[in-house]
Amino acid sequence: MFIIWKQFKQHYNLKNKKNPITHIQLSDYRIIFASICTIGILLLASPLIVEVIPSPNGETFSELYLLGPEKTAQNLPFNIIPGQNYSIYLGVGNYMGTSTYYICNVKLRNQTEPAPNSDTQTASSQPTLYEYRTVIQNNKNSTIPLNFSISTTSPAENLTLLQSITINNIEFNVNKLTRYDPDNNGYYYQLFVELWAYNPNVSITQYQNRYVYLWLNTTLPATHNLS
Numbered sequence: 646m647f648i649i650w651k652q653f654k655q656h657y658n659l660k661n662k663k664n665p666i667t668h669i670q671l672s673d674y675r676i677i678f679a680s681i682c683t684i685g686i687l688l689l690a691s692p693l694i695v696e697v698i699p700s701p702n703g704e705t706f707s708e709l710y711l712l713g714p715e716k717t718a719q720n721l722p723f724n725i726i727p728g729q730n731y732s733i734y735l736g737v738g739n740y741m742g743t744s745t746y747y748i749c750n751v752k753l754r755n756q757t758e759p760a761p762n763s764d765t766q767t768a769s770s771q772p773t774l775y776e777y778r779t780v781i782q783n784n785k786n787s788t789i790p791l792n793f794s795i796s797t798t799s800p801a802e803n804l805t806l807l808q809s810i811t812i813n814n815i816e817f818n819v820n821k822l823t824r825y826d827p828d829n830n831g832y833y834y835q836l837f838v839e840l841w842a843y844n845p846n847v848s849i850t851q852y853q854n855r856y857v858y859l860w861l862n863t864t865l866p867a868t869h870n871l872s
Contacts, residue, residue, distance in 0.1 A: 707745070708738030708786070709840040709855040716788065725861045727797040733859070735789040735838055739781040746843040748850055749789065751775035751812055754835050755823035761839055766854040768839050774819070775812040793836065798863045800825075805832040805863060823863075831864030 712734040713720035722731040739745045750773040761769045781787050796809040803825040809818045823832050837858035841850045
């Protein structure tokens with residue numbers, strides 16, 4: 646670049662002597678020449694810049710979803726008969742950029758008890774009934790069977806009592822009341838699963854602001870749906 650500038654300067658001086666009315670000063674040429682050189686250097690160096698300054702990674706996230714008994718999004722149970730077994734599948738997907746240790750907390754609530762709060766990104770205060778732990782490699786999914794049944798409910802005076810729920814052959818005494826829902830003509834409970842993950846930077850498990858749920862209509866016969 647220096648040699649090119651030197652040759653150009655000599656040519657300019659010779660031309661300027663022959664034509665003294667030239668309006669473009671040498672300093673103007675110096676600015677133009679410096680700009681062209683800078684652009685050229687950046688163009689040549691651009692592949693190196695990509696190597697030195699790595700592109701930002703894509704968004705990292707975890708997936709949580711429910712599948713029906715055929716491992717599809719169809720035929721998820723809604724109208725629940727006491728004593729009958731129901732089979733669903735819980736899916737967890739890891740797109741966090743590294744292998745991740747997940748904990749799935751299965752909980753139960755009635756319509757007035759708190760669900761997880763997506764705005765504050767906090768888990769429900771309801772106790773965990775069943776817990777599933779797994780390590781999933783990056784960009785991989787895991788499908789977990791989740792089988793459940795409920796005990797006989799006891800409706801009385803617009804209330805019903807659910808004594809127990811069995812999840813993957815483990816019975817949990819819940820003794821949970823729910824009130825009759827006149828808008829949907831029935832007694833409803835919500836079975837839901839929260840996704841937690843271990844954070845090695847702080848050595849604790851943290852709620853991932855992901856949860857899925859099933860509404861369980863314990864009223865027979867029942868034809869209404871909740872959203």
